[in-house]
Amino acid sequence: MAANFRARRPPSPPPQQIYTPPPTQPRFPHPKHEHLDADERRTQASKSYFAGRRTSPGGLNVASAEWKLLVLVVIVASIVRLFRISQPNGVVFDEVHFGKFASKYIKTQFFVDVHPPLAKLLITLAGFLFGYDGNFDFKEISKIYENVPYVAMRMVPAILGVATVPLAYLTMRGLECRATTALLAAVFVTFENGLVTQSRHILLDSPLLFFTSLTTFLWVCFCNEDKRHPFSEGWWTWLMLTGLSLGAVVSCKWVGLFTIATIGFSTINQLWSLLGDLRVSPRLWIRHFMARALCLIVVPILFYLFIFEIHFLILANSGEGDGFMSAEFQHTLGGHSMQDTYADIAIGSAVNIRHINTQGGYLHSHAHNYPGGSGQQQVTLYPHRDSNNDWRITIAKDSGHPETEWADEPLQYVTAGMKVRLRHIITDKNLHSHDFRPPVSDVDFQNEVSTYGMTGFVGDGNDDWFVEIEHGDKSDKESSKRLRTLRTAFRLKHALTGCYLFSHKVKLPDWGFEQQEVTCNKNAMKANSLWMVETATHPNLPLHAQKVNYRLPSFLAKFWELQKVMWITNAGLTDRHVYDSRPHQWPRLRRGINFWVKDHKQIYLLGNPFVWWSSTLAAIAYMSVRGLLVLRAKRGYRDFDNTKVVKYDSLCGFLFMGWFLHYTPFFLMARQLFLHHYFPALYFAILLFCSFFDLMTAALRPKVRLQIGAVLMIIAIWNFWYLSPLAYGNQWTSHKCRRAQWLRTWDFSW
Amino acid sequence: MSSPAGPSRIGGLGPRHRKPPTVEPRVPTEDYDEEHERLTTNFNHPRNRSAIEQYMEAPHAKQITVVVLTVLAFIVRFAKLNHPDQVVFDEVHFGKFAAYYLRREYYFDVHPPFAKLLLALAGWFVGFEGDFDFLNIGDSYSANNVPYWGMRALPAILGSLTVPVVYYIMQECGYSTIIAAFSAIIILFDNAHVTQSRLILLDAILIFFMSLTIYSYVKFRKYRYHEFTFDWWAWMLATGVFMACTWSSKVNGILTVVAVGIAVMVDLWDLLDWRKSDNERITKHFLARVVGFIVVPLIFYLFFFWIHFAILTHSGTGDGFMSPAFQETLIGNELLMNSHEIRYFDTITIKHVNTKNLLHSHPQRYPRDYPDKRVSSQGQQVTGYPHEDENNNWIVVPTKALPETGRGRIVRHNDIIQLLHVQTDSFLMTHDVASPGYTTHQEFTTLPKDQMHRYNETLFHLHLIDGYEGQVLTTKANHFKLQHAVTTVYMMLPGHELPDWAFNQQEVNGHRQPEPEGSEIWVGDAIVAGEHLDELDERLGNQKDRKPKSMNFFSKFIQLQDLMFAHNAGLTASHPYASSPSSWPFAKKGISFWTQNEGHKQIYMVGNLVGWWTAAGAVFLIFGIFPASIFAERRNIPVLTESVTHRLWNSCGFFVVVWVVHYAPFFLFSRQLFLHHYLPAHLASALIAGAVLNFICTETINYPISYRGLDTPPKPREYADLGVKGPVFVGVFTLLQFSLFIFMAPLTYGTPGLDGDEVNRHRLRKSWTLHFASKEMADL
Numbered sequence A: 001m002a003a004n005f006r007a008r009r010p011p012s013p014p015p016q017q018i019y020t021p022p023p024t025q026p027r028f029p030h031p032k033h034e035h036l037d038a039d040e041r042r043t044q045a046s047k048s049y050f051a052g053r054r055t056s057p058g059g060l061n062v063a064s065a066e067w068k069l070l071v072l073v074v075i076v077a078s079i080v081r082l083f084r085i086s087q088p089n090g091v092v093f094d095e096v097h098f099g100k101f102a103s104k105y106i107k108t109q110f111f112v113d114v115h116p117p118l119a120k121l122l123i124t125l126a127g128f129l130f131g132y133d134g135n136f137d138f139k140e141i142s143k144i145y146e147n148v149p150y151v152a153m154r155m156v157p158a159i160l161g162v163a164t165v166p167l168a169y170l171t172m173r174g175l176e177c178r179a180t181t182a183l184l185a186a187v188f189v190t191f192e193n194g195l196v197t198q199s200r201h202i203l204l205d206s207p208l209l210f211f212t213s214l215t216t217f218l219w220v221c222f223c224n225e226d227k228r229h230p231f232s233e234g235w236w237t238w239l240m241l242t243g244l245s246l247g248a249v250v251s252c253k254w255v256g257l258f259t260i261a262t263i264g265f266s267t268i269n270q271l272w273s274l275l276g277d278l279r280v281s282p283r284l285w286i287r288h289f290m291a292r293a294l295c296l297i298v299v300p301i302l303f304y305l306f307i308f309e310i311h312f313l314i315l316a317n318s319g320e321g322d323g324f325m326s327a328e329f330q331h332t333l334g335g336h337s338m339q340d341t342y343a344d345i346a347i348g349s350a351v352n353i354r355h356i357n358t359q360g361g362y363l364h365s366h367a368h369n370y371p372g373g374s375g376q377q378q379v380t381l382y383p384h385r386d387s388n389n390d391w392r393i394t395i396a397k398d399s400g401h402p403e404t405e406w407a408d409e410p411l412q413y414v415t416a417g418m419k420v421r422l423r424h425i426i427t428d429k430n431l432h433s434h435d436f437r438p439p440v441s442d443v444d445f446q447n448e449v450s451t452y453g454m455t456g457f458v459g460d461g462n463d464d465w466f467v468e469i470e471h472g473d474k475s476d477k478e479s480s481k482r483l484r485t486l487r488t489a490f491r492l493k494h495a496l497t498g499c500y501l502f503s504h505k506v507k508l509p510d511w512g513f514e515q516q517e518v519t520c521n522k523n524a525m526k527a528n529s530l531w532m533v534e535t536a537t538h539p540n541l542p543l544h545a546q547k548v549n550y551r552l553p554s555f556l557a558k559f560w561e562l563q564k565v566m567w568i569t570n571a572g573l574t575d576r577h578v579y580d581s582r583p584h585q586w587p588r589l590r591r592g593i594n595f596w597v598k599d600h601k602q603i604y605l606l607g608n609p610f611v612w613w614s615s616t617l618a619a620i621a622y623m624s625v626r627g628l629l630v631l632r633a634k635r636g637y638r639d640f641d642n643t644k645v646v647k648y649d650s651l652c653g654f655l656f657m658g659w660f661l662h663y664t665p666f667f668l669m670a671r672q673l674f675l676h677h678y679f680p681a682l683y684f685a686i687l688l689f690c691s692f693f694d695l696m697t698a699a700l701r702p703k704v705r706l707q708i709g710a711v712l713m714i715i716a717i718w719n720f721w722y723l724s725p726l727a728y729g730n731q732w733t734s735h736k737c738r739r740a741q742w743l744r745t746w747d748f749s750w
Numbered sequence B: 001m002s003s004p005a006g007p008s009r010i011g012g013l014g015p016r017h018r019k020p021p022t023v024e025p026r027v028p029t030e031d032y033d034e035e036h037e038r039l040t041t042n043f044n045h046p047r048n049r050s051a052i053e054q055y056m057e058a059p060h061a062k063q064i065t066v067v068v069l070t071v072l073a074f075i076v077r078f079a080k081l082n083h084p085d086q087v088v089f090d091e092v093h094f095g096k097f098a099a100y101y102l103r104r105e106y107y108f109d110v111h112p113p114f115a116k117l118l119l120a121l122a123g124w125f126v127g128f129e130g131d132f133d134f135l136n137i138g139d140s141y142s143a144n145n146v147p148y149w150g151m152r153a154l155p156a157i158l159g160s161l162t163v164p165v166v167y168y169i170m171q172e173c174g175y176s177t178i179i180a181a182f183s184a185i186i187i188l189f190d191n192a193h194v195t196q197s198r199l200i201l202l203d204a205i206l207i208f209f210m211s212l213t214i215y216s217y218v219k220f221r222k223y224r225y226h227e228f229t230f231d232w233w234a235w236m237l238a239t240g241v242f243m244a245c246t247w248s249s250k251v252n253g254i255l256t257v258v259a260v261g262i263a264v265m266v267d268l269w270d271l272l273d274w275r276k277s278d279n280e281r282i283t284k285h286f287l288a289r290v291v292g293f294i295v296v297p298l299i300f301y302l303f304f305f306w307i308h309f310a311i312l313t314h315s316g317t318g319d320g321f322m323s324p325a326f327q328e329t330l331i332g333n334e335l336l337m338n339s340h341e342i343r344y345f346d347t348i349t350i351k352h353v354n355t356k357n358l359l360h361s362h363p364q365r366y367p368r369d370y371p372d373k374r375v376s377s378q379g380q381q382v383t384g385y386p387h388e389d390e391n392n393n394w395i396v397v398p399t400k401a402l403p404e405t406g407r408g409r410i411v412r413h414n415d416i417i418q419l420l421h422v423q424t425d426s427f428l429m430t431h432d433v434a435s436p437g438y439t440t441h442q443e444f445t446t447l448p449k450d451q452m453h454r455y456n457e458t459l460f461h462l463h464l465i466d467g468y469e470g471q472v473l474t475t476k477a478n479h480f481k482l483q484h485a486v487t488t489v490y491m492m493l494p495g496h497e498l499p500d501w502a503f504n505q506q507e508v509n510g511h512r513q514p515e516p517e518g519s520e521i522w523v524g525d526a527i528v529a530g531e532h533l534d535e536l537d538e539r540l541g542n543q544k545d546r547k548p549k550s551m552n553f554f555s556k557f558i559q560l561q562d563l564m565f566a567h568n569a570g571l572t573a574s575h576p577y578a579s580s581p582s583s584w585p586f587a588k589k590g591i592s593f594w595t596q597n598e599g600h601k602q603i604y605m606v607g608n609l610v611g612w613w614t615a616a617g618a619v620f621l622i623f624g625i626f627p628a629s630i631f632a633e634r635r636n637i638p639v640l641t642e643s644v645t646h647r648l649w650n651s652c653g654f655f656v657v658v659w660v661v662h663y664a665p666f667f668l669f670s671r672q673l674f675l676h677h678y679l680p681a682h683l684a685s686a687l688i689a690g691a692v693l694n695f696i697c698t699e700t701i702n703y704p705i706s707y708r709g710l711d712t713p714p715k716p717r718e719y720a721d722l723g724v725k726g727p728v729f730v731g732v733f734t735l736l737q738f739s740l741f742i743f744m745a746p747l748t749y750g751t752p753g754l755d756g757d758e759v760n761r762h763r764l765r766k767s768w769t770l771h772f773a774s775k776e777m778a779d780l
Helices: A002-008 A038-045 A064-082 A095-107 A118-129 A150-174 A179-190 A193-199 A205-228 A233-252 A256-276 A282-314 A320-324 A555-571 A609-634 A643-668 A675-696 A702-728 A734-740 B009-013 B030-043 B051-056 B059-078 B091-103 B114-125 B148-172 B177-188 B191-197 B203-222 B230-249 B251-271 B279-311 B334-338 B452-458 B535-540 B553-570 B609-634 B642-667 B675-697 B725-749 B756-762 B775-779
Strands: A350-355 A362-369 A377-382 A390-395 A419-424 A429-434 A446-452 A465-471 A489-494 A500-507 A516-521 A531-537 A593-598 A601-605 B347-352 B358-365 B380-385 B394-398 B416-421 B426-434 B442-448 B460-464 B479-484 B490-492 B509-511 B522-529 B591-596 B601-605
Touching (some): A064 A150, A064 A179, A095 A118, A095 A150, A118 A150, A118 A205, A118 A233, A118 A282, A150 A179, A150 A205, A150 A675, A179 A675, A179 A702, A193 A601, A193 A675, A193 A702, A205 A233, A205 A256, A205 A675, A233 A256, A233 A282, A256 A282, A256 A643, A256 B609, A282 A555, A362 A429, A601 A702, A609 A643, A609 A675, A643 A675, A675 A702, B051 B059, B051 B177, B059 B148, B059 B177, B091 B114, B091 B148, B114 B148, B114 B230, B114 B279, B148 B203, B148 B675, B177 B609, B177 B675, B177 B725, B191 B601, B191 B675, B191 B725, B203 B230, B203 B251, B203 B675, B251 B279, B279 B553, B426 B452, B442 B452, B601 B725, B609 B642, B609 B675, B609 B725, B642 B675, B675 B725, B725 B756
Antiparallel strands (some): A350 A362, A350 A390, A377 A516, A419 A429, A419 A465, A446 A516, A465 A489, A489 A500, A489 A531, A500 A516, A593 A601, B347 B358, B347 B394, B358 B380, B394 B416, B416 B426, B426 B442, B442 B509, B479 B490, B479 B522, B490 B509, B591 B601
16 A cells, blocks of 8 residues: 555656745643742643633633534434433332422422422422422322323423533533543433433432532533632632532532531632632631622522422411421411410310320320229320310319319419319210330330320329420410410429420321320420420400410521421431432442333333443542642652642542432441432443543544544443343343343333 | 749730731741740740749659559548449349349340449459349348448549549640649549449449540640551550440440540641652551551450350340340240240140230121221231130131141241131231231231132242241240231331220231331231140240250341340430430539438539539630631731640540540430440540630640650750649639538538538529428429
């Protein structure tokens, strides 16, 4: 071949053309940076910083050909994620929950969920726009959809999932990686089976991941801008957008707090560098600090509050979640209103008494006896209004007619320290306690509480209770001196044994109709021994006597209460699930989640093993290399004088921190965990792998780099294709299925 | 704040004193140089110090201080040591364990043995024979002639000695006598420390060894310019040994190991600097520390356990926790007495180890349809049943040819067997039908004898746990798994109750990966009958004089460690006096150790509020001082002299590490926690309090304090001077601390009794739950 070419060539350059020798400088000169200090080296390492270069917003130097490439990438990603999205036409995995919540939103019935509302609101919006009426119950997995625009609802996570792909591309470009690297990242995210599966159903993780990647992208652009023009208009825009996006992440799922932590640490790092820069005056530093505090703390909080405001506005009516909330909260919901009731409580008042700390309800008794202990009549907490909740307050004395004689006497208000009895009106028995252990909480410091007596029986000393007023209400001064309806929190102390009337979240067995246990506790936790009177009537009260009702809590009070309930519910999710897993299994992709099985078809959440394992390797490699570099620096090697090391150290360091902060906190959580909790961490790990690729191929020619990149992409796509029937729920031969089970622990059934 | 030595350092950071620095990097100004010179000239000579300081720094004054502190400590801790003459709080446990040592009966506890061995030694010394059971709080010692005061004396002695050790730690770190005494007094007159060291409890012992560890480590550090000399080695090994003692006293002693470990790592990291040491030196240092801080402590830790096993040779209350192999090493153990070899054609009962259910079958069938629309095989039910019954009997049937007689007929590890249900004459089997309760598990049923075409489905592999080839299957002693030969599932009992149709018995089913862990482990419970009628008695006789078997020390040790770890994590039940870590530094809640209705006496373990709040305040301050110092350094603002910075980070920083390590991990534990878990951290906070007081009072220190080596460059000497402020503060503090200590003494010593009003007055914090409080509370 060479000979042929030579033969065809003209014998010598044509005489009219003057030969210009190639430039003497090498094409890629080694920068002379020995004379630079650390800051200058860092700037040198950053390509976009060179003076005279056209600056684009956010330091994104994206060529126009790349935009075309990006369009292509988005089209491919849409095909991958939207392929047969209507299949299966039944409920898949947690669509049971999130679909149900969408129904609740549409029917405006209050519910409590452990996740903040944003992603659920988006899904609801899609359902609402496409005419969903909220009448489907999402009862169990693989129930067939009827009259549900489930495709529209699935489109929300799917579209956000597609949007994650170009964000990954642009983030890598913003981090000054090469276009090939960015393409590699986009392809890895596109063809990640787990991300695909998760984004095709009505689930929250895809929106969460979208906002996580959006935040990362915006933050990267902000950092680029910060190097060039702090406090410019663009700088403020990027910073504000980052803040809004942070608010959105944490409004999808609380896992978003890890994203906040990532950005937070990165901010602290920035501020710390600025602090060490003595050219930055304290005033300027404070401006830097305040700007970040405003945009990265205040703005996300406001956004989060705003989302909850919408949540409350929509859920205006009573629903399944009522039982979690306090009485005041419940009275803000439609269908829960209560008639005004008399404020004064006197001897002879008929009252309903409510337990303050738990949502167990009203002090209750019914004509059934304890099977053990004293065998007397049961006392429980019952959450609904019922005439068995009615008690009459009588004076404690052992003779006369305390049940009736108050009717002839002037009103005697119930004050602090008064010794009273509580008479259950329907069964005519007194609230009673004695030295028997309660049926469920069988411990030394608890006594059983029962009702005891009969018509005409005055009662005995074990029926006597001291009223101890814990606190009244600020608006009603009387309420801290004597009992006032709804305003006074009080305790009831048993006169003879000194124990307090007490209840806690313990259910009685079947014989107690699963109502909440009431005991008398000698060592009572104060919060659980507080009671209040919810309604009171007294025949002798004048008609015009003062009446009261619940005071409706403010938005912030409701917000805060709901946060606490969400936290407690979340921490309480400790039951095992058949397909749950622990964090140490995730990076190895030990096991997936069975989403849906029907007619020998299955959807099984499982990652792309190649993408997954290579990203894990990247994280491990970063740790070892960085450790080695630190050790070498300590032993006098000057690696960190190399601009390339500086550049990739800060770049990989940021991504590694993202992975680390989105992964390790799960080790501290005792609650049920699933493979999809690893997705945000996986996203960072994929980007980390790609930046490693960028480093490794930095010295190669662009063509070779592209070839290596193409090989990696093809392996990833082949892997995706190999396992894709599990992602889409397609037909599969049992032979192929069996062969695809690379690890014994992947338990898709065959 | 304006001391004669110039603008105070803390104030110096505030905006009042210092204008915001200009944009140029700050260079040391002339003012600063002058200031520095004044400091050095003044305090480079010991004679320039104030008179009190000079007097207190004299050797005899130091000796007198130590002697006074020690004597006071002994008086305070030994006073009324014999009161109450009843079992108090955890003496129930630790007294009992001491008794077990003396009776040589095996017991199980979550804590390592060293401190308990010491208590047993003390008991032995005063003639206690272990014949008292410490059953309940309030049991009388004097009525049972228990020399309890001798056992209480041991923690009291060690608790008293902790006080001078604390003093010496501070002195060795270069603090003035006054400061050292201040730290020691925080411990000396502390009600919590005193209460804890007057009773048969482990904490005083733990704290004593912990303080010794810190002391030795400080000494070791001071010899750092004399590396690899005798003194250097001696203090390093001392640190290692005391560390092992701390760790072997109580589980949370491991925190001391972590604290020292962190300090050692920081030290090594310093040495790793290429300007300081070449490769050879760093290797030598590294290896030396591996020996001193890992190998030696480990050997001691193991040694204590070796003693533990060597003493406890008889069967006791702890048998049931251990594996069968372990139990057979104990004299008089039930397993040792009643475990027999199983032969083929023996009729046996098979028990599920975790739930104690027996493998059971009865003629009733599985119902055809389940509520979730699945169907069963309608085979005979196989269940778990906890009571004795004829239907629990199974015959072990061989699948290989047996010799007529002899040891060939014994069932062994890895044999393939069949189990024949005696009452219904059918074989145990499982097949690919989902079990009643789980779609993922296989149903177990039985196969009538005549259906020989399904013979293979009745075959089970017998796997002994930790078995070896040819090991004999015995009743009680060998746990085993049964793996189905065809489908490879294990027979398991997941803990699911069947409905009425199976009489609410437990479901038995099969799965390849049994969950929860251990649900597939079974044991032969008893041999009901042999193949021939008369043979059994003969085989089962002659058991009484069996010799205990022996077991490798390391396997015993590892087994016990695993158990201790598991049980420690399992202590999560709520207790009325348990408290959360966040409430500890301010002594928000104490523990009621003991009450006596007669005379209204009680012991309530709670800290001396003066000392605790001072120490907590000091910790708060130090967490302000550290960031301020970092901040100043970052902005290049010279606030502290080099020597003060050095002291702040190296000495006080070490104390802070000790405090954090002994405190922060408790936030992660979900087990029951009590106020006394804070006591080691409280000791560290007392050290911090001394350092902070020194830092506040003066900007002078005794420096340098490390022993200078031959090639260490000389540094100018500096001397600390607290002036008058220091002694006055310490004097006032001591007075307050002592007064409160005396005031609280009735609750600490449990005598004299208090009437209701007095109890109310002693309830200094509302959250304290004292007994015998006045009843009028209700009417207030």
